[in-house]
Amino acid sequence: MTTGNAWIGERSDDRRPSADLRPDIPHPARIYDYWLGGKDNFPPDRAAAEHAISASPDIPAAARENRAFLQRAVRLCARAGIRQFIDIGSGLPARGNVHEVVHETDPDARVVYIDNDPIVLAHGRALLANNRTTTVLTGDLRDLDELLDRPELRRLIDLSQPVAVLLVAVLHFVSDEEARAAVKAVHSRLAPGSYLLLSHSTFEGNPQRAAEVAKTWDKTDSRIKLRGRAAVAEYFEGWELLEPGVEFVPLWRPDGSTENTTRWMYAGVGRRA
Numbered sequence: 001m002t003t004g005n006a007w008i009g010e011r012s013d014d015r016r017p018s019a020d021l022r023p024d025i026p027h028p029a030r031i032y033d034y035w036l037g038g039k040d041n042f043p044p045d046r047a048a049a050e051h052a053i054s055a056s057p058d059i060p061a062a063a064r065e066n067r068a069f070l071q072r073a074v075r076l077c078a079r080a081g082i083r084q085f086i087d088i089g090s091g092l093p094a095r096g097n098v099h100e101v102v103h104e105t106d107p108d109a110r111v112v113y114i115d116n117d118p119i120v121l122a123h124g125r126a127l128l129a130n131n132r133t134t135t136v137l138t139g140d141l142r143d144l145d146e147l148l149d150r151p152e153l154r155r156l157i158d159l160s161q162p163v164a165v166l167l168v169a170v171l172h173f174v175s176d177e178e179a180r181a182a183v184k185a186v187h188s189r190l191a192p193g194s195y196l197l198l199s200h201s202t203f204e205g206n207p208q209r210a211a212e213v214a215k216t217w218d219k220t221d222s223r224i225k226l227r228g229r230a231a232v233a234e235y236f237e238g239w240e241l242l243e244p245g246v247e248f249v250p251l252w253r254p255d256g257s258t259e260n261t262t263r264w265m266y267a268g269v270g271r272r273a
Helices: 028-035 044-056 059-079 099-104 119-129 141-148 178-187 211-219 229-233
Strands: 083-086 109-116 134-138 164-168 195-201 267-269
Touching: 028 044, 028 119, 044 059, 044 109, 044 119, 059 099, 059 164, 059 195, 059 211, 059 267, 083 099, 083 141, 109 119, 119 134, 141 178, 164 178, 164 229, 178 195
Parallel strands: 083 109, 083 164, 109 134, 164 195
Antiparallel strands: 195 267
């Protein structure tokens, strides 16, 4: 159970993680959970997470800043009238989940979480069994077209209406070709007025430490690919990129001081015209 979060509920016998669970292999969702102070991680996840911290002690702060960006961007979309959200690579629960943020604006807003870690599915099923507006699915961003056609997703999401799609801290786990295909699929399938919320790890803010931090993912099945601002900006081709454009995560429309913040990730939000 992660700390201080209403996302988790009791697991019944038929809500165990699937046989695909590999606690012996670090997983990005569980490494990130550790950085955020969660408890849904195993010794290999903690070892990988600590490797990154030893190389750059500000890594947990970067994870928290990325979470804060997600919340600011989701709140922006909700206030703009968006009532449908798809969070791809959602990870394990933490404070301020997408459905919690959007339900501050509209309790009937609909949210679909998608992740490829069986633990995420187990927790989601436990929490959302009686939730009519939110669900969680197992899937991979490399299969976006298939995911967007899933009956379970389409039960809540009407793709003929504007949707906000989150690709937050996930594209850096796929190849250049796969990342381009994912954002292209999002753009081609969404209605005008939809939003793309994106964050991505980079080497540009910490060039001397980046290579060592990247080794965190060497023993996972999702090695990381750090990209620069120009590459991240290309993902918004065909989108109206909102101000301030592609910027370091804590500098994207901050709601507090940016002193002593990190420079490990870029973020941006685009609107489909």
